[in-house]
Amino acid sequence: MDWKKLQNIDRRIIYILLILATAVPMIRPLAIPLSTGPSVHKFYQIMDAIPAGEKVLFSLDYAPSGAPDVHPQALAVMKHMMNKGVGVVFISFWEAGPMFGEQLIRAYEEQGYEYGVHFANLGYVPGGESAIKRFGEDVAGQVSRDFRNNPVSSLPIMQGIKDTRDFAAVICFSAGNPGVQEWVRQVQGPLGINLLAGAVTVSVPQYMPYVDAGQVKAMLAGLRGAAEYETVSGNPGPSVAKMDAQSLGHLIIIAFIIVGNIAFFMDKKKQ
Amino acid sequence: MTIMAGRVTFLFTVLIMGAIVLIGVNMSQAGKWTPKIRRLAGLDAVEEAVGRATEMGAPVHFSPGIGNISDDSAPQTFAGLEVLAYVTELTAKYNTEIIVTIRQPNVFPLAQEIVRQSYLAAGRPDMFQEDTVQFLSSEQFAYAAGVMGIMNRRRIAANLMMGAFWAESLLFAEAGAQVGAIQVAGTAAMAQLPFFVAACDYTLIGEELYAAGAYLSQDKVKLGSIGSQDIVKGITMVIILVGSLLATADITIIKDLLSK
Amino acid sequence: MRREIPLVITFVVGMIVLLARIFTAADGGEFILAKWAGELTDWVIIVSAFAVGLASVNLFRIHGDIVARKRPGWINSLTLLAAIVVFAVIGIAARFGAGPFFSELNQNLYDSIISPLGAAMFAILAFYIASAAYRAFRMRNLEASVMLFAAILVMLGRAPVGELIWNQFPSIANWLVDIPNTVGQRAIMIGAAIGGFATSLRILLGIERGHLGGVE
Known part of the structure; x- marks a missing residue:
């Protein structure tokens, strides 16, 4: 057997098998059961304890690239908040963020929810970390008009909001920086807001110290976090189906690593 | 008060x-x-990488990362820019083309000035061209696509990545590996270190990047x-x-x- | 003077922002340094906006030149320039209330072009991770073996199929992420923070000048 060849499989073969492994379950879901972890339960309990009529802030800090991992989290939490009658205000420190805010809003507008009352999209604020700091301390001072060009002071949902402490919770859905770390450093630390996070999977290890320290109250981790939130809140949705694709994808990668190592050892033995 | x-x-x-x-x-x-810094193989390899590019007659690509100069990634960006000054002088010495790609608009004028001044210091101001330092896009993956395109079209021989990186790290490192470039990376972005270690020839880990300027200049x-x-x-x-x-x-x- | 002025600005601005984070007015009233720091933070946002303009000029000059000289791949450069102009015009029109037509067009352009393109780029990562993992994860020595097993355990623990194979995989993956990983992350964070502090201090005091260009 040509062990050398097995150590250098053409990357196109790997790519084709990975495409198949992820595409097939999308078309024919395998319905692999999904368990839910303590972090998601904690996240859900915090959100569920917010009384109707209160308002929460979603900081949509992601772009289309990270969206497949993070946007489903925002969708799941948004659904929960709308069902509970909690208002949702969107802000973004990434240029692409407001568009996701509009995507989240539109489905509910069609169901009769009212813009300005149940939700509002404050748009994008440039300036990264500095902008987060300023917005955190003075919401109205930083954003005078919303994404739809309405004066922020005219929106009923924004009445009584001075700084970010006036929100029952701030959830930073983040695919990188500026994101969770900046919110912790510039706003959670100085003002002590109730901060939660929805993170892209690759950033989860980086944010764990903040969760352990209590600066981030709870965190949803990637697509799996969204799928678990959907399950916990009793609304299994699209994220749960996507987890099957992730499962098979992981298995393919593991299989290639094993094949590569067997070939490596057999080759060494032969020599 | x-x-x-x-x-x-x-x-x-x-x-x-x-x-x-x-x-x-x-x-x-x-x-x-006089504190001594231990040998950093990654930085020693930079000259080897530029030398190889010279032999092959292909350009060197340099990215100072995608971090800004006004947030917590600033120290990494500044450390990357210090290495850029050194690399530019090396390319001037070897008469090899360097392509510097930029994602942050704030970093663009700094990088341009560093390259211009370094060429001047090396006595080769004529080597500075309009497209030596290129702003590609402030959108992370548009920038990544631009960098990968340049690597493939120009068949770069050396790929140097020094600064703060996020999810594009592996895209760059794999694209560099595919064109057979010698690759040296340096970052303090923990989440990206495994990707660089897996796909690059040499990697500066965390604080080694901050020590790069001191190591190279022995200042x-x-x-x-x-x-x-x-x-x-x-x-x-x-x-x-x-x-x-x-x-x-x-x-x-x-x-x-x-x-x- | 070319170097001294930026150094003075850096020092003054840096000290104002730093002191505003430590001190406050004794009587609980408005603190002048905090007010200045706030103003300066706003300036950063404005200067950043100008930098976008400056960078765009570079983009137009490079690609305009490629189009004008019909250099290889000029059609790509033309597409880039056209896309910048079209997206900018529609975006500005939508933002400043030119009517629902522009808002909808803007959202559609976003949903149908930018969003799938960005997602496609991100998706390439899955393939690159697979090929890089296959190439790099070899049990060459003890450290590489530990890394390999940790990676496999976390992959199995994070996907539902792992739990189907053995119900303890998620607990093992959670332990790996929560304990050894957090320990390492904290150590690197503290080390990098100290490195960042020393670098920032050198820049504030004008000891570090490499970023201003030229030989020190």
Whole structure:
């Protein structure tokens, strides 16, 4: 057997098998059961304890690239908040963020929810970390008009909001920086807001110290976090189906690593 | 004017750390203390990479990362820019083309000036072209696509990535590996280190990137600062160890002191 | 003077922002340094906006030149320039209330072009991770073996199929992420923070000048 060849499989073969492994379950879901972890339960309990009529802030800090991992989290939490009658205000420190805010809003507008009352999209604020700091301390001072060009002071949902402490919770859905770390450093630390996070999977290890320290109250981790939130809140949705694709994808990668190592050892033995 | 609640320790930490760094810098400058930096294979490989590009007649690609200069990734970006000055002078010496790609608009004028001045210092101002330093896009993956395109079209021979990187790290490193470029990366972005280690020839890990400027220039001021950093780190380790042991024994004196 | 002025600005601005984070007005009233720091933070945002303009000029000059000289791949450069102009015009029109037509067009352009393109780029990562993992994860020595097993355990623990194979995989993955990983992350964070502090101090005090260009 040509062990050398097995150590250098053409990357196109790997790519084709990975495409198949992820595409097939999308078309024919395998319905692999999904368990839910303590972090998601904690996240859900915090959100569920917010009384109707209160308002929460979603900081949509992601772009289309990270969206497949993070946007489903925002969708799941948004659904929960709308069902509970909690208002949702969107802000973004990434240029692409407001568009996701509009995507989240539109489905509910069609169901009769009212813009300005149940939700509002404050748009994008440039300036990264500095902008987060300023917005955190003075919401109205930083954003005078919303994404739809309405004066922020005219929106009923924004009445009584001075700084970010006036929100029952701030959830930073983040695919990188500026994101969770900046919110912790510039706003959670100085003002002590109730901060939660929805993170892209690759950033989860980086944010764990903040969760352990209590600066981030709870965190949803990637697509799996969204799928678990959907399950916990009793609304299994699209994220749960996507987890099957992730499962098979992981298995393919593991299989290639094993094949590569067997070939490596057999080759060494032969020599 | 009074100290904010909860900021007393912060103030004293800044003062003590600042004093240690300044004393270290002064002692090093006066020749009383010369900290030595161990050999960093990644930085030694930079000249080899530029040399190889020269032999192949192909350009060198340099990215100072996608971090900004106004947030916490700034130290990494500045460290990357210091390496850029060194690399530009090397390319001038070897008469090899360098392509610098930029994601942050704020970093663009700095990088342009560094490359221009470095060419000037090397006596080759004629080598600076309009497209030597290119702003590609402030959108992360549009920038990544632009960089991958340049790597493929120009068949770069050396790929140097020094600064703060996020999810695009592996895209760059794999695209570089596919065109057979010799690759040296350096970042303090923890989440991206495994990707660089897996796909690049050499990787500067965390603080090694911050030490790069001092290592390459052997400047006494910078060496003094790097040496002082280790002293501060030693003190921090002692505080953490003692604090943890005391907290385990329900004595919260250090914890209380740090939260003042 | 070319170097001294930026150094003075850096020092003054840096000190104002730093002091505003430590001190406050004794009587609880408005603190002048905090007000200045706030103003300066706003300036950063404005200067950043100008930098976008400056960078765009570079983009137009490079690609305009490629189009004008019909250099290889000029059609790509033309597409880039056209896309910048079209997206900018529609985006500005939508933002400043030119009517629902522009808002909808803007959202559609976003949903149908930018969003799938960005997602496609991100998706490439999955393939690159697979090929890089296959190439790099070899049990060459003890450290590489530990890394390999940790990676496999986390992959199995994070996907539902792992739990189907053995119900303890998620607990093992959680332990790996929560304990050894957090320990390492904290250590690197503290080390990098000290390195960042020393670098920032050197820049504030004008000891570090490499970023201003030229030989020091």
